[in-house]
Amino acid sequence: MRTLDTEVLVIGSGAGGGITAARLADAGRQVTVVEEGPWVDADALEPFSLEEMATKYRHHGASLALGNPNIAYAEGRCVGGSTEVNSGLYHRLPDSLAADWETRYAIDEFTPAELGRYADRVEHDLGVSTLPGAPPPSSAMLERGATKLGWRNVEFARVFRYDAAGRGTKQTMSRTMLPRALAAGATIVADCRVERLLRDGNRVVGVRARRRHAGGAVERLTIGADQVFVCAGAVETPALLQRSGIRRNTGNGLKMHPTVKIAARFPHPIDHGDVPMHRITEFAPSLTIGGSASRRGHIAMALADTGLPFDDALADWENISVYYAAIRSEGSGRVLAVPGLASPVVTYKLTDGDLSRLARGIVHLGELLLAAGATELHPSILGGPVVRRLDELGAWWDAVTRSRANVMTVHLTSTVRMGEDRRRTGADSFGRVWGYRNLRVNDASLLPDAPGVNPQAAIMAIAARNCDEFLAW
Amino acid sequence: MLWFEREVVAALVGSDDPRVRSAVEEFVDGSVRDKPEHLRLGLAGESILLGAYAAALRSVGRLDGDGALRALLQSWETGPIGVVRQYVRAMRSLVTFAENELASPPSKAA
Numbered sequence A: 001m002r003t004l005d006t007e008v009l010v011i012g013s014g015a016g017g018g019i020t021a022a023r024l025a026d027a028g029r030q031v032t033v034v035e036e037g038p039w040v041d042a043d044a045l046e047p048f049s050l051e052e053m054a055t056k057y058r059h060h061g062a063s064l065a066l067g068n069p070n071i072a073y074a075e076g077r078c079v080g081g082s083t084e085v086n087s088g089l090y091h092r093l094p095d096s097l098a099a100d101w102e103t104r105y106a107i108d109e110f111t112p113a114e115l116g117r118y119a120d121r122v123e124h125d126l127g128v129s130t131l132p133g134a135p136p137p138s139s140a141m142l143e144r145g146a147t148k149l150g151w152r153n154v155e156f157a158r159v160f161r162y163d164a165a166g167r168g169t170k171q172t173m174s175r176t177m178l179p180r181a182l183a184a185g186a187t188i189v190a191d192c193r194v195e196r197l198l199r200d201g202n203r204v205v206g207v208r209a210r211r212r213h214a215g216g217a218v219e220r221l222t223i224g225a226d227q228v229f230v231c232a233g234a235v236e237t238p239a240l241l242q243r244s245g246i247r248r249n250t251g252n253g254l255k256m257h258p259t260v261k262i263a264a265r266f267p268h269p270i271d272h273g274d275v276p277m278h279r280i281t282e283f284a285p286s287l288t289i290g291g292s293a294s295r296r297g298h299i300a301m302a303l304a305d306t307g308l309p310f311d312d313a314l315a316d317w318e319n320i321s322v323y324y325a326a327i328r329s330e331g332s333g334r335v336l337a338v339p340g341l342a343s344p345v346v347t348y349k350l351t352d353g354d355l356s357r358l359a360r361g362i363v364h365l366g367e368l369l370l371a372a373g374a375t376e377l378h379p380s381i382l383g384g385p386v387v388r389r390l391d392e393l394g395a396w397w398d399a400v401t402r403s404r405a406n407v408m409t410v411h412l413t414s415t416v417r418m419g420e421d422r423r424r425t426g427a428d429s430f431g432r433v434w435g436y437r438n439l440r441v442n443d444a445s446l447l448p449d450a451p452g453v454n455p456q457a458a459i460m461a462i463a464a465r466n467c468d469e470f471l472a473w
Numbered sequence B: 001m002l003w004f005e006r007e008v009v010a011a012l013v014g015s016d017d018p019r020v021r022s023a024v025e026e027f028v029d030g031s032v033r034d035k036p037e038h039l040r041l042g043l044a045g046e047s048i049l050l051g052a053y054a055a056a057l058r059s060v061g062r063l064d065g066d067g068a069l070r071a072l073l074q075s076w077e078t079g080p081i082g083v084v085r086q087y088v089r090a091m092r093s094l095v096t097f098a099e100n101e102l103a104s105p106p107s108k109a110a
Helices: A015-026 A050-056 A095-104 A112-126 A137-149 A177-183 A233-243 A296-304 A311-315 A352-371 A390-396 A456-472 B003-012 B018-033 B037-059 B068-077 B082-102
Strands: A002-011 A031-034 A063-065 A071-073 A153-155 A160-162 A168-170 A187-189 A192-200 A203-212 A218-230 A252-256 A259-265 A278-280 A287-291 A320-327 A332-336 A345-349 A376-379 A407-409 A439-441
Touching (some): A002 A015, A002 A203, A031 A177, A031 A218, A050 B082, A063 A345, A095 A112, A112 A177, A112 A456, A137 A320, A137 A352, A177 A187, A192 A218, A192 A233, A218 A233, A233 A332, A252 A345, A259 A296, A259 A352, A296 A311, A296 A320, A296 B082, A320 A352, A352 A390, B003 B018, B003 B037, B003 B068, B003 B082, B018 B037, B037 B068, B037 B082, B068 B082
Parallel strands (some): A002 A031, A002 A218, A071 A407, A218 A439
Antiparallel strands (some): A063 A071, A153 A278, A252 A332, A259 A376, A259 A407, A278 A287, A287 A320
16 A cells, blocks of 8 residues: 655545645645546546536446435536536625624624625636627527526626637636646646545545556555545535544435426527526526536436427437526535445435425526526426426426426535534534544535525635645644 | 446447447446445345346247347336336437447538
8 A cells, every 4th residue: 555645635526625725735835636537637628518527527427326306316426526517607606695604603704895805816727707798699698588588697606717709618617726726736636536535533644545556556555645635526525524434424315406497498599608607686686597518418308307209309319408597505515425336325304395496496597587588488397398488387396296307406415514502513613523632624604504605615715724824723 | 337337228229330339338347436425325236137138028928139229228117117218318418429429420500
């Protein structure tokens, strides 16, 4: 078994891990990043394609939270984590939510002003901007429908930089923070899964890991570390802590944005190369409406959700795009590492109120799409019905049931919540795991709740803030 | 994949092109193998039970012909038993996504 040593070990390389690695390496710390997934050239695979699903997503993008109903979810598993596979949408944590969390979870130095300062720095470092020109048709449809209905809508900024010709490049961790960490002397070890943390009293002294080499050979590693940051995401972070015997307030309280979808058919072609940037904020933060990846495969899957014949619609797939309604859920879930299993069991319990909100969401989404000019709506509800007129939408109110709704999510948070209230949190206000001097969590797990918007901006700002506190400690 | 899972994939793929059929099967196989162990176990258990049921139907001549398994899957997918419905939907989702991605030409829209 090979042994490595480092001053700071960062486990995971996504939004939390990438920021952590760059900031600590910039400060002169000797940093090693281990990432379970492969290092894939950011330009090598088409976004949201079959190849990308197989290469960059955990479980080929087909993970599942068990419950009634089950909820499908997807997360990245590659160098750069989910920043490599998401749509790049960027939305700061709403001030009202930051203030609420500060009070409810007794989080120190968590004022909107404080977080805003870190968000400014993240945005400067990464490049966050809106489109330099007109939005693509799929996004313009959202704007048009909202305008007709008098609903608030906004073009969300994205973690994108644009060249003089208006071509955008998503500023993923593998394009930004990780190269910066490498330039500052950090080491990145890909294809390396950390099995457990090695503890000595109230200190973590390192980790035991397995690294897969090209050709399939597996190398066992022990990595000694003075400081350990776990940034493996809201599912894998609590699972690793549990496998290592750290169970207090880890894994319970999982939050997400349950999401239902509609495949909307228009009388004209719709673009399929990008994810719409417009979001309907009329009902935010409890309900957000937006657009999804809409390659032919996604459209076919969305059409199939009704269980009704869809050959006619699929033949017209170039005129179809997929849109979603996502809610803030009052339900919660759990991540549980089971001895002998590599993957944790994830469960989530939607409440009856959540189902009502999802029904309201899909009806509002239908209203919007019809107002935007859609001629046919295929909901993610088994049995449909497919809707073509406003007065038919009422049928969906009673159709969103536990046995008929197809629910998914891409945002998972809150499995090691931060704050000074030890009864409800797994880590202190800056991510230090209770009871351990040198073990920190610095990813989506820390968020006390799902924010109602894409969480990556909040994850990055909080990660940067926690790094500064660590460096000042 | 287990034998019945291969049969299900073969029944659900619409294309006659052997390259497409092979590529879809490869993607579904990779996806099924990549599932968390507890989900894989559940899927395998259902495959064995449902496969045994299908074999029993076949042995008494009630599952003959090219479209028979596809029709059976269709009835399971809209049937009253949740876990059976979800089994078919899970397999169909993988097949549908893979087949349509493989068939996808460049978009006409700008």
